[in-house]
Amino acid sequence: MTTREFDDVTLERVREHVWEIAREGGMEVPARVLASEALLEEIGEDDSLQQLKNAAHLPGMTKYALAMPDAHQGYGFPVGGVGAIDAEDGCISPGAVGFDINCGVRMLRTPLTYDDVRGREEELVDALFDAVPSGLGGGGVVEGSRDAVEGALERGVEWAVEQGYATDADLKHCEDEGRRPDAKPEYVSKKAKDRGMNQMGSLGSGNHFLEVQRVTDTFDDDVADAYGLREGEIVVLIHCGSRGLGHQICSNYVRKIEQEHGDLLDRLPDKDLAAAPAGSQLAEEYYGAMCAAVNFAWVNRQLITHRTRETLADVFDAVDGDDVELLYDVAHNIAKRESHDVDGEDRELFVHRKGATRAFPAGREEVPAAYRDVGQPVIIPGSMGAGSYVLKGGDRSLEETFGSTAHGAGRLMSRTQAKQEFWGGDVQDDLAEQEHIYVKANSGATIAEEAPGVYKDVDEVVRVSDELGIGDKVARTFPVCNIKG
DNA sequence: ATGTTC
Numbered sequence: 001m002t003t004r005e006f007d008d009v010t011l012e013r014v015r016e017h018v019w020e021i022a023r024e025g026g027m028e029v030p031a032r033v034l035a036s037e038a039l040l041e042e043i044g045e046d047d048s049l050q051q052l053k054n055a056a057h058l059p060g061m062t063k064y065a066l067a068m069p070d071a072h073q074g075y076g077f078p079v080g081g082v083g084a085i086d087a088e089d090g091c092i093s094p095g096a097v098g099f100d101i102n103c104g105v106r107m108l109r110t111p112l113t114y115d116d117v118r119g120r121e122e123e124l125v126d127a128l129f130d131a132v133p134s135g136l137g138g139g140g141v142v143e144g145s146r147d148a149v150e151g152a153l154e155r156g157v158e159w160a161v162e163q164g165y166a167t168d169a170d171l172k173h174c175e176d177e178g179r180r181p182d183a184k185p186e187y188v189s190k191k192a193k194d195r196g197m198n199q200m201g202s203l204g205s206g207n208h209f210l211e212v213q214r215v216t217d218t219f220d221d222d223v224a225d226a227y228g229l230r231e232g233e234i235v236v237l238i239h240c241g242s243r244g245l246g247h248q249i250c251s252n253y254v255r256k257i258e259q260e261h262g263d264l265l266d267r268l269p270d271k272d273l274a275a276a277p278a279g280s281q282l283a284e285e286y287y288g289a290m291c292a293a294v295n296f297a298w299v300n301r302q303l304i305t306h307r308t309r310e311t312l313a314d315v316f317d318a319v320d321g322d323d324v325e326l327l328y329d330v331a332h333n334i335a336k337r338e339s340h341d342v343d344g345e346d347r348e349l350f351v352h353r354k355g356a357t358r359a360f361p362a363g364r365e366e367v368p369a370a371y372r373d374v375g376q377p378v379i380i381p382g383s384m385g386a387g388s389y390v391l392k393g394g395d396r397s398l399e400e401t402f403g404s405t406a407h408g409a410g411r412l413m414s415r416t417q418a419k420q421e422f423w424g425g426d427v428q429d430d431l432a433e434q435e436h437i438y439v440k441a442n443s444g445a446t447i448a449e450e451a452p453g454v455y456k457d458v459d460e461v462v463r464v465s466d467e468l469g470i471g472d473k474v475a476r477t478f479p480v481c482n483i484k485g
Numbered sequence: 486a487t488g489t490t491c
Binding site: 074099136208243244247250251 | 486487488489491
């Protein structure tokens, strides 16, 4: 038996890429880390393993508290964490969803090839940077209004279709078809709505970006064909979330829940895990507000899609906008009521995925019709120097991870440390000169914080997902140009 | 992640 120890946390190797932390003290269940030995060494360097043990204390946690191969420490609950919590007897925890509610990624297919774009990267990156609002603060693709915010919160991408910013095909190629019917905008504070109002269609800052990429490899021809991906073709990846609106909702409910449910909080090892008991008023309110923020984030990515279509049509004669198609949009900071088989019993669970992506296999009803025979697309962005992957939901994901896999490469170091190690201008120059990747950002500090060296190896993260059978490799992309906050 | 410290 192989054992690894990091500070107070002991892990036993269950089998290849599966490590278990035994149940002890107030833990409801054991915890599991899905990682290669090399990734486990990196995960063990920050507080994420202790946070995972803490997460296993949440009442109603089912089977295991789980860490994906890209895990790193977060607020209370690790990023790259999955917690499936009983929706009748358990709880819901804003810290296990994350501050940026429905942070996620979507991939657009274009009719362009790398040959069309080569030599015009700087023109393209300038045009996109001018067209897509980015950075902290206000300003979006559309001028926000009270009605626009309410429409987005209530109806998600359906609102965008009504307004002419989305097509019916966009709806069909989005997780939850772009709308959470459980949204309750009345539980979103005025302050949150005010923050969101002038941010409708904006990237934000931090690790958020819009990246033009070329498909470099396909690993599964049948599935790549079903997803419409071919080597040499240009795709666009959009990574952003619910901006100040989601952040405000999370802050509001963490505070309310701490005040109202101190008894539950006293049983938890970290107050940042504050959770509302299932069936309580605050659980209903947070879930309704969170679902509304989910809708808002989908609209946000949709408005950026709209502006991207216009920009590509402006820059390239061969593009008219309608031919830029949404492949899929996935959320990776989210909680959702889902039914799962647990030891032969059908259970209703709040599946919290914080920095984790739903990865449902073929056949599951939530997978859109276009992909139901092959499994849902899973989009795993790497760093701006590394490229990204498209996976398909794996056949073992329901059994191993409540239908989940990783969400990205995962950070290796804090933003503060990153700025000590890297200088944004140098990172930018090196990428252009050595890799022909053109990056444009509002701030050099952001480039330093997001330098390729700040991230784990996305190839290794994806290898583990693929070998575990929770998310299987379909295609790989490489960056062409990237705009950031 | 975030009107980058309620």
